[in-house]
Amino acid sequence: MMPTSDYxxxxxxxxxxxxxxxxxxxxxxxxxLSYGGVSKNYFxxxxxxxTLKDDIYVRYQSFTTQNELEKEMQKMVPYKVDIGAVYSHxxxxxxxxxxxxxxxxxxxxxxxxxxxxxxDVRRCCSAxxxxxxxxxxxIIAIRILDRALREDFGFHxxxxxxxxxxxxxxxxxxDAARKLSVAARSAVAEYLSLVKGGEETLRKVVxxxxxxxxxxxSLSVVERYFQQYAIVEQDILGSKESVDKVLAxxxxxxxxxxxxxxxxxxxSIKKGGQYFDKEIMLQYCYPRLDVNVSKGVNHLLKSPFSxxxxxxxxxxxxxxxxxxxxxxxxxxxxxLICEELERPTADEAEEDDVKDKxxxxxxxxxxxxxxxxxxxxxxxxxVFDRFLxxxxxxxxxxxxxxxxxLETSFSVFLTFMSFTYT
Amino acid sequence: MQDSKKKRKxxxxxxQNDLYDQCLQFYGxxxxxxxxxxxxxxxxxxxxxxxxxxxxxxxxxxxxSEQYTKKLDAEISSLNFPHRGGISEYxxxxxxxxxxxxxxxxxxxxxxxxxxxxxxxxxxxxxxxxCLHSKHKxxxxxxxNLKYETVSAEEKKNLKDKLIAxxxxxxxxxxxxxDVYKVPFQDALDLVRTRKVYLLAGNAxxxxxxxxxxxxxxxxxxxxxxxxxxxxSLPAVQSDERLQPLLSHLSHAYVxxxxxxxxxxxxxxxxQIDALSGxxxxxxxxxxxxxxxxxxxxxxxxxxxxxLFLKGIGLTLEQALQFWRSEFVKGKVDADKFDKAYAxxxxxxxxxxxxxxxxxxxxxxxxxxxxxxxQGDYHGCPFRHSDPELLKQKLQNYKVSPSGINQIxxxxxxxxxxxxxxxxxxxxxxVEDAGFSLNHPNQYFTESQKLLNGxxxxxxxxxxxxxxxxxxASVTHPSQxxxxxxxxxxxxxxxxxxxx
Numbered sequence: 001m002m003p004t005s006d007y008x009x010x011x012x013x014x015x016x017x018x019x020x021x022x023x024x025x026x027x028x029x030x031x032x033l034s035y036g037g038v039s040k041n042y043f044x045x046x047x048x049x050x051t052l053k054d055d056i057y058v059r060y061q062s063f064t065t066q067n068e069l070e071k072e073m074q075k076m077v078p079y080k081v082d083i084g085a086v087y088s089h090x091x092x093x094x095x096x097x098x099x100x101x102x103x104x105x106x107x108x109x110x111x112x113x114x115x116x117x118x119x120d121v122r123r124c125c126s127a128x129x130x131x132x133x134x135x136x137x138x139i140i141a142i143r144i145l146d147r148a149l150r151e152d153f154g155f156h157x158x159x160x161x162x163x164x165x166x167x168x169x170x171x172x173x174x175d176a177a178r179k180l181s182v183a184a185r186s187a188v189a190e191y192l193s194l195v196k197g198g199e200e201t202l203r204k205v206v207x208x209x210x211x212x213x214x215x216x217x218s219l220s221v222v223e224r225y226f227q228q229y230a231i232v233e234q235d236i237l238g239s240k241e242s243v244d245k246v247l248a249x250x251x252x253x254x255x256x257x258x259x260x261x262x263x264x265x266x267x268s269i270k271k272g273g274q275y276f277d278k279e280i281m282l283q284y285c286y287p288r289l290d291v292n293v294s295k296g297v298n299h300l301l302k303s304p305f306s307x308x309x310x311x312x313x314x315x316x317x318x319x320x321x322x323x324x325x326x327x328x329x330x331x332x333x334x335x336l337i338c339e340e341l342e343r344p345t346a347d348e349a350e351e352d353d354v355k356d357k358x359x360x361x362x363x364x365x366x367x368x369x370x371x372x373x374x375x376x377x378x379x380x381x382x383v384f385d386r387f388l389x390x391x392x393x394x395x396x397x398x399x400x401x402x403x404x405x406l407e408t409s410f411s412v413f414l415t416f417m418s419f420t421y422t
Numbered sequence: 423m424q425d426s427k428k429k430r431k432x433x434x435x436x437x438q439n440d441l442y443d444q445c446l447q448f449y450g451x452x453x454x455x456x457x458x459x460x461x462x463x464x465x466x467x468x469x470x471x472x473x474x475x476x477x478x479x480x481x482x483x484x485x486x487s488e489q490y491t492k493k494l495d496a497e498i499s500s501l502n503f504p505h506r507g508g509i510s511e512y513x514x515x516x517x518x519x520x521x522x523x524x525x526x527x528x529x530x531x532x533x534x535x536x537x538x539x540x541x542x543x544x545x546x547x548x549x550x551x552x553c554l555h556s557k558h559k560x561x562x563x564x565x566x567n568l569k570y571e572t573v574s575a576e577e578k579k580n581l582k583d584k585l586i587a588x589x590x591x592x593x594x595x596x597x598x599x600x601d602v603y604k605v606p607f608q609d610a611l612d613l614v615r616t617r618k619v620y621l622l623a624g625n626a627x628x629x630x631x632x633x634x635x636x637x638x639x640x641x642x643x644x645x646x647x648x649x650x651x652x653x654x655s656l657p658a659v660q661s662d663e664r665l666q667p668l669l670s671h672l673s674h675a676y677v678x679x680x681x682x683x684x685x686x687x688x689x690x691x692x693x694q695i696d697a698l699s700g701x702x703x704x705x706x707x708x709x710x711x712x713x714x715x716x717x718x719x720x721x722x723x724x725x726x727x728x729x730l731f732l733k734g735i736g737l738t739l740e741q742a743l744q745f746w747r748s749e750f751v752k753g754k755v756d757a758d759k760f761d762k763a764y765a766x767x768x769x770x771x772x773x774x775x776x777x778x779x780x781x782x783x784x785x786x787x788x789x790x791x792x793x794x795x796x797q798g799d800y801h802g803c804p805f806r807h808s809d810p811e812l813l814k815q816k817l818q819n820y821k822v823s824p825s826g827i828n829q830i831x832x833x834x835x836x837x838x839x840x841x842x843x844x845x846x847x848x849x850x851x852x853v854e855d856a857g858f859s860l861n862h863p864n865q866y867f868t869e870s871q872k873l874l875n876g877x878x879x880x881x882x883x884x885x886x887x888x889x890x891x892x893x894x895a896s897v898t899h900p901s902q903x904x905x906x907x908x909x910x911x912x913x914x915x916x917x918x919x920x921x922x
Binding site: 055116117118119120151152153154155176180181183184186187188190191195196197198200201202203210211212213214215216288290292 | 616
């Protein structure tokens, strides 16, 4: 039997080539970033950046075809892949462009929720660690942001991705989202921000009348999870230190009152700052986003299906229908899926004989399709497929519109031509 | 020949009468007349004074406060700009029109200038729009072809509660009686950013009384585009020798010292920094320095704010690299990683990488208004961004007297952050009056060093007689605008701004 597939970063140089040759879902990836070919050169003008062995970082990588992308990645074997903006020219040729003419034009609207931003309110872990107890924070974040981006902002095509270690990313891929200006991105991020202030701010959430519907929606999500998360999992009332922290928050509001804290913060004193119980819940649980990540059109963010060098986990899409059962510790590592690749199955041996006669590239392609399907990566690629299907329907609409325009102008041209020749 | 000339003059006259029939305008059309150089200069200088007042009053009082209204009203009146749609405002409106376009010439050249100009013009526009009667507001919208989609009565009814909960000052009756507009959220960013509007399916639902924000957005977009175009035609304008000195002086006047050119490069040694941080650093930098020493690390926002400040006080690139490396290496970063990851950004700050922009140290305005700190950050303005309790503790630790602390906290409560910092200066340096108006952390440092090393500059007095000379009413020599006189007048302008 195969040894256990524990991940060891030292194995990356051996595992990555295998990953890029046989497992990375290039054809879906290319399909995504081409966005149905509605805009010319969309894929060709996209910036990628690679982090290579020994922390060598290269920017302004761009590719003309899926094939070129594959070959380059297989050759360079990046430890990390980041996706940047779609520029006015091919990023790999940006030095040849007149200064000032090379501009970032479009990019998905992205969000990065990082667990370290919650360190002041989680007791179970700190810094890069996460566990099942604080993972609830990510569930809360996803539920709140997903609802707001869809219902308030009208976006439809959201891809949520596990970052591989301590957070989640959201890629909003709607056409309208990709065309947003810096100011618009920053406005969206500010709208979604409720927890404000750094080390020096004790009371990070301040609510006043009237309470915006967005806050009410968010509160109903937080309330659903608060009892379980804060009281049970984080045990915020379980130690003097932690109770002191909660008290400090309350004292900011009631400096002269001696407070007797009950087991559930919710049923505490009602006088004074009328929303202090809601504020505390939000301060402990509401998503903390880094506005700077969202606002830059040219900001580079870790690519889905990239490997996390420290944990070995693949950055996989998250299926929101299964969000409650998503376990970051069950996400496959590169060593696991490479190991799964090596295990032969009975039917495959047969298929290989039959398909031997077909041309190599097709066989290679099919083998690769079969390859990831027999690893734990399969179900995550399916999630990605479903996401692409939904988007493809909207691309079809765009293409029809465009070809409709083309048809009209072509028929006008024909009519004109027929008149000239009579 | 004569006839058509007369006709043309009359046409232009009529056109201008139409143009100036409204108190407020979008500055869509540039002025078409000839004016004297004197008028050119006077108009420009006065509008600049107005915009500077708009800026200062905006920072020291809340934009919707009574004080703000009073001060701006006074300034607008005294400078003879159009005011609340009074009668016989033709001359003032003409001045408003022309001066705006002149300043476009001066402020289109760099990103920073454009941003400043747009910000102040927007604040001025918002103020004047809000002063209009509701009917005039609607007139303005119609006259300028701003058609915004209104929400049907039925939809209003369905969304009534949500609308009331999203917009300040909106009641049930208001929703029923007045129009509610529906615009794509991209056109209402200011309301979205502050969550002062109801959003549904990508649309923002704007009650009538908030329409100014949408109009402002429009205003900003138009002005931004116009400035970009103006920048392109600028070389032709600048080649006119009469205009070039004035325009160049105007664009430098607003910013005063930006500390981009360091006068004391290399005069500070790294060993002095700890002591200096206690004596001559403003609170924000003292705070950052302490955090750096304690954590052996600072996040990006802190590195930028503090790093550029250090550059401003005279650190060389080599010193800066040594300073940051020695501190980071004490923490979790090894020398190699520092050279790979952080050294680049230090060199970037000094203009030795990438775009090679030589970044200027942040002014107080920039620190207060942009990039607020979040968890794990130590940058920003402590008077603005710290909890008053924590600020109080910190001041106590720094041995500020209890009465002094109270004075500072009062100023903070009134949102006078720069004045609070000035008070901190006065208390820590043991002087009654700082003798300067604080608007830049490096200015704090320079003034502190001046004080501690003996010898203060005598404060320049701009007395009343000088002020009246700058008043257009008393400028009655139209054709003497040769460059020498222009230069002298510019001298007055300088001293006016230094006193701000």
